[in-house]
Amino acid sequence: MNKKLKNLFFLVLSIITFINCGTNRLFMKQDSSFTENFNNQETFKKNWKDNSWKSPALYQLENEHLKITTRPNTKxxxxxxxxxxxxxxxxxxxxxxxxxxxxxxxxIGAFLYHNQKEEFEFDFEIGSGQKIDREQINLKDNEAIVFCVSQFSPSNSSHFAVKMEEYATFKMELIDVNGFYLVKWFINNNLVKTLQTNVKSNTKFKVHCSLENLHFMGDLPTSTENNVLFDAFQYQERLE
Structure with missing residues (x-):
């Protein structure tokens, strides 16, 4: 191969490599985010799985929302x-x-759960709450209680307020700090809690959406059917 052809060959190879690298970065960028608008049944079935516990799978897509239901006087x-x-x-x-x-x-549950060799969980739990918990943070009648929780490593819980009969955004940020997760909880883009955990930052979580009749979230059994509407979920990878 003469010198001119050799130089041309390496030039073409460099261009191809550059294009491929750019394409790979593009695909990586696309793979680094995940959005669910609950408006397509096929996409929903592809990305989500029933995880109901000892109860019927009472959820459906309705009017571009995920509607979840629980029955009265049940668990x-x-x-x-x-x-x-x-x-x-x-x-x-x-x-x-x-x-x-x-x-x-x-x-209402919006949470991350890992249950392989070890068990870890980071939660938003939203409900009316027990009387004693509501009084502790002086909730108004039109406000629900929000528990921001790390279930393990360490076990830690704090509670806050959110308006009822309104849309709200609940956001968690998981940050790698020296190989362990630092977790931040936001309600309507307001940072309400920060916790350094002992959970390794390579631990993988599955995302959950739920509505559950949980005894610790109130003083009285449910007397009516309850419903919640999830409008959207989004994950965005943290690029260091």
């Missing part, structure tokens, strides 16, 4: 989970918070 725990797993990044749920009956035992 229904209706949940879906993502088929995909995620690590560091930002997780956002947009939810229409209904008007809960005061002190009844029902809770």
């Amino acid at each position: 229904d725990r209706v949940k879906i989970r993502s088929k995909q797993k995620f690590t560091t990044g930002t997780y956002s749920w947009r939810i229409f918070v209904p008007k809960f009956k005061m002190h009844e035992q029902v809770s």
Whole structure:
């Protein structure tokens, strides 16, 4: 191969490599985010799985929302989970918070769960709440209680307020700090809690959306059917 042809060959090879690298970066960028608008049944079935616990799968897509229902006087725990797993990044749920009956035992869950060799969980739990918890943070009658929780490593819980009968955004940010997750909880883009955990930052989580009749979220059993509407979920990978 003469010198001119050799130079031309390497020039073409460099261009191809550059294009391929650019394409790979583009695909990586696309793979680094995940959005669910709950408006397409086929996409929903592809990306989500029933995870209800000892209760019927009482959920459906309706008017571009995920509607989840629990029955009165039951221990229904209706949940879906993502088929995909995620690590560091930002997780956002947009939810229409209904008007809960005061002190009844029902809770909206927007949370991350890992249960392989070890068990880890980061939560938003939203409901009316027990009387003692509501009084502790002086909730108004039109406000629900929001528990921001790390279930393990360490176990830690704090509670805050959110308006009922309005849309609200619940966001978690998982950040790698020296190989472990630093977790931040946001309500309507307001940072409400920060916690350094002992959970390794390569731990992968599945995303959950739920409505559950949980005894610790109220003083009274549910007396009516309850519903919640999830409007959207989004994950965005944290690029260091």
